Amino acid sequence: MSTQYNIPVGAQHISLLEPLHFKFTTENEKIIKTEANVGYVHRGIEQACCSKFKFRQVSFVVGRVCGLCSISHTTCYSQVAEKLLKLDIPKRAKYLRMLVIELDRIHSHLLCLSHVAENSGFEALFMKTMRHREFSMELLEAVCGNRIQYDFSIIGGVARDLRTDVAQSILDKFKIFRPQLDELVDIYKTNWSLSLKNKGIGVLSKEDAIRLNVVGPFARASGLGVDVRNETEELLPWKEVGFEIITDTAGDVHARNMVRLKEIYVSMKIIENIINGLPEGDLISDTKAFPEGEAVNRIEAPRGELFYYAKGNKTQVLERLKIKAPTFSNIPAMVETFTNNEYASVPAIIGSYDPCLSCTSR
Amino acid sequence: MQVYLPLSVLMIRACHALQDKFQIEIMKTFFKTIGNLFKKPATIPFPAAPTYKPDDYRGLIVFDESLCIWCRRCETVCPPGAIVFSQNITDGKQTYHYSPYVCIYCQECVRTCPKQGCLIQSAEPGHPATKEHDVNNVWNKLFADSLESRVTYAAEKKKQQAAAKANPQS
Incomplete structure (x- = not known):
């Protein structure tokens, strides 16, 4: 038996976007065991939501859980609060919520892709992807008024209307972005140097994906078609705006890149459909009721299924709010997927998980 | 060669x-x-050139005192506590205080305000607080003092009312 070495990565490391600690046990450069610690950014948000803030203010607090999927958190909380208030929201508000969620997905996926490229050692592709990502940030700023942490969904509807000139600028910028995205797909698909670090690396089989309960693009790259948008039409009419599920079979880093890139095309199609068929009507339906009872809600964040549980007791302050972030569901699979890979592949694999630790530990 | x-x-x-x-x-x-090498850079030379900013950008909150009905609803709904009203103990006049460094530009106060045009969200972007502003000490102290001034005024008024009730002739 050869010597085993323990290599710690994190909590602060050059290849990590957020504090995350891995302890790898390696043997001849091969990883044989991994341990993960994810609780470095605990901020006590759940407790704050149930004590300091009133239930209408909580939608702004949960928007600060994560900078990348801020709108998913706000929308998911707004929906769960609407369930507690037994409130039905206007159709225009639903469409605008979907619009911002999909714009957010474009920028989040492009960020993840650039991060994978950087961690694979392809710095130029990182720059290129980040440059092309900038348009989505500008569009989000034009639609929501804020560049990040949009505060767009509020209880009962949305905070702002979509102006016609902004809608037109979205369509115009998509026309510029589509050939750029085609070029990116070509590079991610065919680049030989990138394929050495991505193809056949960090493979998660479909059986393992089912056994370990994986969600999001991570699961879809393994051939497991889980997507909340595909499962429920209860609160947001995804099928109506042309949603289709994207899956891949290989389950490696390359497959995850491909799933994310194809999902950007689907998101762009959804946004175009929303803008072309935006229904008229109010933005907010209001009520003076207080939250009562229990409710759960799920939404497809860029990283997978986001789950909210809320309990109200007919007062201004919620009794309990529970957030289950997609990365939390993926940790067992993350730890297992490293096994039998080279230690040098670790940064690329971590990037392909797209971990969001501030969501996970809140 | x-x-x-x-x-x-x-x-x-x-x-x-x-x-x-x-x-x-x-x-x-x-x-x-x-x-x-001969192409234009994709980045903006930021301090020298302005960055992209939409015309309905969410900026600082502007308050119009002449329209205010002093209902203090904006203070109640503000998520970070960036608005507070203090009260003068002698004549009961209220003063509006707003911290641009605590504000998150969520527009909740503007939506809840019953008087149209009293609170407006301008497109002027807020600036980050520096060491001189000392947000934690200055704003938090002002916030606590304002709440206390209202409590003191209410107690004072109650005392006066009780005195007036006990001695109706004076």
């Missing part, structure tokens, strides 16, 4: 490149890189 040597090396390299598919790619990238 100094000029021709790298060129000839480049020529030999180019001949070899033709034999290999991947090396053609490398040559393409090489010429592309040379071409990129």
Whole structure:
């Protein structure tokens, strides 16, 4: 038996976007065991939501859980609060919520892709992807008024209307972005140097994906078609705006890149459909009721299924709010997927998980 | 000689490149890189040139005292506690305080305000607080003092009312 070495990565490391600690046990450069610690950014948000803030203010607090999927958190909380208030929201508000969620997905996926490229050692592709990502940030700023942490969904509807000139600028910028995205797909698909670090690396089989309960693009790259948008039409009419599920079979880093890139095309199609068929009507339906009872809600964040549980007791302050972030569901699979890979592949694999630790530990 | 040597090396390299598919790619990238040197940068030279800002940007909150009905609803709904009303103990006049460094520009106060135009969200972006502003001590103290001033005024008023009730002639 050869010597085993323990290599710690994190909590602060050059290849990590957020504090995350891995302890790898390696043997001849091969990883044989991994341990993960994810609780470095605990901020006590759940407790704050149930004590300091009133239930209408909580939608702004949960928007600060994560900078990348801020709108998913706000929308998911707004929906769960609407369930507690037994409130039905206007159709225009639903469409605008979907619009911002999909714009957010474009920028989040492009960020993840650039991060994978950087961690694979392809710095130029990182720059290129980040440059092309900038348009989505500008569009989000034009639609929501804020560049990040949009505060767009509020209880009962949305905070702002979509102006016609902004809608037109979205369509115009998509026309510029589509050939750029085609070029990116070509590079991610065919680049030989990138394929050495991505193809056949960090493979998660479909059986393992089912056994370990994986969600999001991570699961879809393994051939497991889980997507909340595909499962429920209860609160947001995804099928109506042309949603289709994207899956891949290989389950490696390359497959995850491909799933994310194809999902950007689907998101762009959804946004175009929303803008072309935006229904008229109010933005907010209001009520003076207080939250009562229990409710759960799920939404497809860029990283997978986001789950909210809320309990109200007919007062201004919620009794309990529970957030289950997609990365939390993926940790067992993350730890297992490293096994039998080279230690040098670790940064690329971590990037392909797209971990969001501030969501996970809140 | 100094000029021709790298060129000839480049020529030999180019001949070899033709034999290999991947090396053609490398040559393409090489010429592309040379071409990129003469392109405009994709970034904005930020402090010198302005960044993108939409005209309905969510900026600082502007308060119009002449329209205010002193209902204090904006203070109640503000998520971070960036608005507070203090009260003068002698004549009961209220004063509006707003911290641009605590504000998150969520527009909740503007939506809840019953008087149209009293609170407006301007497009002027807020600036980050620096050490001189000392947000934690200055604003938090002002917030606590304002709440206390209202409590004191209410207690004072109650005392006066009780005195007036006990002695109706005076």
